Each structure stands twice: as structure tokens, then as C-alpha cells.
Amino acid sequence: MNPDEVRAANGGRPIVFRNATVLTMDGQGILENGDVLVVGEDIAEVGRALAVPDGTLEVDATGGILMPGMVDTHRHMWQTALRGLGADWTLSQYFVFYYLSWGKVFRPQDIRAGNLLSAVEALDAGVTTTVDWSHGLQTVEHGEAALDALRTSPGRFVLAYGNLLGAPWEWTNSADFRSFVAREFGSQSHDDLVRLQLAFDVTGDPAFPEKAAFEAARELGLPVTTHAGVWGATTDESIRLMWDGGFMTPTTTYVHASSLGQDSYHRIAASGGSVSVAAESELNAGQGHPPTWQLRKHGIPVSLSMDTSVWMSGDLFSAMRATLSADRGREHVEAHLGGDTVVHNRLRAEEVAHWATIGGAKVLGLDDRIGSITVGKKADLVLLKNDRSPAMYPILHPYGTVVFQAGRGDVHTVLVNGRVVKHEHDLVGVDLSAAKHAVANTVEHARAELGEEAWRESVTPELATTERIPNPYTYTEYEGAETGHRAQQD
Numbered sequence: 001m002n003p004d005e006v007r008a009a010n011g012g013r014p015i016v017f018r019n020a021t022v023l024t025m026d027g028q029g030i031l032e033n034g035d036v037l038v039v040g041e042d043i044a045e046v047g048r049a050l051a052v053p054d055g056t057l058e059v060d061a062t063g064g065i066l067m068p069g070m071v072d073t074h075r076h077m078w079q080t081a082l083r084g085l086g087a088d089w090t091l092s093q094y095f096v097f098y099y100l101s102w103g104k105v106f107r108p109q110d111i112r113a114g115n116l117l118s119a120v121e122a123l124d125a126g127v128t129t130t131v132d133w134s135h136g137l138q139t140v141e142h143g144e145a146a147l148d149a150l151r152t153s154p155g156r157f158v159l160a161y162g163n164l165l166g167a168p169w170e171w172t173n174s175a176d177f178r179s180f181v182a183r184e185f186g187s188q189s190h191d192d193l194v195r196l197q198l199a200f201d202v203t204g205d206p207a208f209p210e211k212a213a214f215e216a217a218r219e220l221g222l223p224v225t226t227h228a229g230v231w232g233a234t235t236d237e238s239i240r241l242m243w244d245g246g247f248m249t250p251t252t253t254y255v256h257a258s259s260l261g262q263d264s265y266h267r268i269a270a271s272g273g274s275v276s277v278a279a280e281s282e283l284n285a286g287q288g289h290p291p292t293w294q295l296r297k298h299g300i301p302v303s304l305s306m307d308t309s310v311w312m313s314g315d316l317f318s319a320m321r322a323t324l325s326a327d328r329g330r331e332h333v334e335a336h337l338g339g340d341t342v343v344h345n346r347l348r349a350e351e352v353a354h355w356a357t358i359g360g361a362k363v364l365g366l367d368d369r370i371g372s373i374t375v376g377k378k379a380d381l382v383l384l385k386n387d388r389s390p391a392m393y394p395i396l397h398p399y400g401t402v403v404f405q406a407g408r409g410d411v412h413t414v415l416v417n418g419r420v421v422k423h424e425h426d427l428v429g430v431d432l433s434a435a436k437h438a439v440a441n442t443v444e445h446a447r448a449e450l451g452e453e454a455w456r457e458s459v460t461p462e463l464a465t466t467e468r469i470p471n472p473y474t475y476t477e478y479e480g481a482e483t484g485h486r487a488q489q490d
């Protein structure tokens, strides 16, 4: 079909993807030369050479991979407004910037701007469900702005409501917040595209003031997502307090969980909780090494996340790649330290691709609706197809292609709840220029609030120096080269 037809396709015409390599992620494995028929919001049929209703729109998926929409279980969408600013930050520099210095300058419209751009970024990259770990909500007006951005974006979202400048035991119990919940989510149904959670951290204070926030979550029937096992910030003591209080439940998401002891992993496993691994963030910022090797040993469900675009881009291709690289890299280092060689990999591309899709759906309790290509589920679908990319050919190991070869530029078509939001590499019904315009305003505001000196220091934080090791060998020509590069041989 031509792109104009697709753009008009939200009128409810069925859509069929023809001749794809279909990654079902539902235990049925891979269907080669497969067709998938979407009728209304749902996946109606999966098979080969499907007969379809009159008027069905056809998408030629030949040479492509059709997979479920990806699920990101932890993304601070508001921070997308300052995309890439923190590329060279450590975790403590991040904390100083947002928690101590500048988090307060973000107005409701800034939260909305970051969320809008982040939502577009997610959809463009085939991430159809995103948990907005929204801890910049200083006031309920900020919360309304975050929610407005999510509801006006054609994706599936969870607003994980938080406030890094407030005390969770206070804001979760404030009249303002409670009326926001009643007003906006009072009649939350299973079909809603935007759902609600609570997002806060447990510092390990022995008085456990967060108890009242957990009680609020229980009273409101809302899942809790919490940064756990973050080096220097949240610890085993935080987990112990939650356990002793009876607040570790199957709906609790532990983000990172990367610097915990065995006992904490036992507690997470025993209570049925799950972990959101943000490998790129953990490797760059230093929360701890990505814990997939621990989670596998403890049988703890895994989902993936990218954390924040103030460091890295909001796509799960890089998250999958970093997760697999981190897991295997750690195992090699450990083996080499013992004089051994890893001869079989434990973690496969297939498992990581599952974590990015059905794994995330399970963590959110949405696996009866999304996360796999299964008849009766909602049509959240991603077609990876790029005839201009040498990296998309040949496809000999489809999971390997998804994890190690593909990128956002290969996302050809995206459906959310049966609605086309991207086709032939172009966004459909998504206003990128409006989002960019809003973010430009926020950047201008933030830069003015910080002042030029603080802004410059944020972009180029102080570097740790590396002391050169004395070298017993001497290369006269090399040492004489002013450029620092190897001197030419002749």
C-alpha cells in the first residue's frame, strides 16, 4: 500500500503484514514467511498466506523482521529536554545537577516538553510501551503536564509518579496528589493506554519514613517502582526495611538492583518482584555492574530500560546490545582472573530480545495484552526492514539481527493498539516539530537559570586524570612526535 493510504489507515481498515520473519516471543518461536493480520486494535491472525477481509491494507514485510513492540520499564522522560547534556557525568554529578542544584528550575511546561520529545523518540525506535519514571513532579501541575504529554502521544505509557525534591511519605499522602489520582485515574480500566504507578526510593534511614508512602501505594492499589541497589545511594538495608515492612510484592519493580548482596536477591525472588536492568546507564554512571548474571541465578524476571536521555538515546536496541555485552564481558573477566576460558555463553540474543518485549510486559502485568505476537493480543507491532542497510542482510539469526545488527533507522513500521504511528520510516500522526519547539524553549529557560558558567561546567565536568605508567622501552621517533600519534616510518 502507499504511504498516503497508511496515513489514512486509522479509520479502522484491517492491516496485514506479508512475508515477514515473525518473532512471536510467545513460546511459538520464529515463523518464517509469516503473515500477521490486524483488525481494529487486535492481532486477529498469525500464519502463512492468510486470506484477509476485503479492503485490508497490505504491508510488504519481505526481508524484514516483525516483532512485538518493545517495552521500556524505566525512563525519566522529562530529562529528554536536556538530551545528551550529561554524556560525561558520573552518577554523583547527575545527583548534584538534578537533586541538589537544578531540578527545581523545571516548570510544568518543561516536564511536558521533555515527555513529548521522549514519547516521539520511543515510538520512532519501536518502543511502544514506556514507563515514565517521572520524578520531576514538584507540584501536581507538573504531574498534569507530564500526563498531558503522555495522553496526547499515540503510545502506551505508565506514568510512574515521583518527586525527587519532595519526601515520598508527604507527597503521596497530600490532598493535592490524592485528588489528582482520583480525577485522572479514578476509573482506570484495563484498556487505558496510560496507567499509573508510584516511583520513589528507599534511602535506608532506619526510621523507614518511606513506610507511609508504601501504605499509600497499597491503599491506592498502585504498583511501586524503586531505584534499588544503586552504589552509594540505596542498599541492602533499603531492601531489608521493605521486606520487614511487608512491602515487597509481585508488582514491585526494582530498578538497577546492581549492587546488592545475595540476601536481597533472595528477597526479591521470594516476593515475586522483578528487575529493570538499565545496562548502558549502569556501565556509564556506576550504579553497579548490570546484574543479569545474578538475576538468572535467582530466577528473577528481567525487563530492560534506558534510564535517561540526558546520557543515552531512548532506544532498546542499544539497551539490548549493552545488556548482552555487559553480561558476557563480566563472565570473561571473571574467567580470565581465574586463568579460565568461557567456552559456552550462558546468555543468548534470544533471551535478551524476550526481555525487551514480553519481559517488560510481564513486569507491568500487561502480558495478557501485549509483549508477544499472539492472536487476541493488542496490536503493538514493529517491522524492522531497511532495504538500504547492508546490516539488515542476510538475516541468518533473527534474534542476533535484532540485538547486534539493527538500530532505530531500521524501524520501518510501528503500530500501537492497532494504530499506525510510523510507516516507511516516517512518523505518522506524531508532531516532532511541536515537540522540538517545546524543548527549545526549555533549553533556553534552563540555560538562563543556570548561567553560562554552570552550563559550561555541566557540559564539560571536571575530568579525572590518568597517570602515565613509566615505559621501559624507548621509541625515539614516537616520543618526538608532537601530535602524540605514532611517528611515520619514513
Ligand SMILES: [Zn+2]
Pocket (backbone or CB within 6 Å): 074, 076, 133, 227, 255, 307
Ligand atoms: Zn533511573
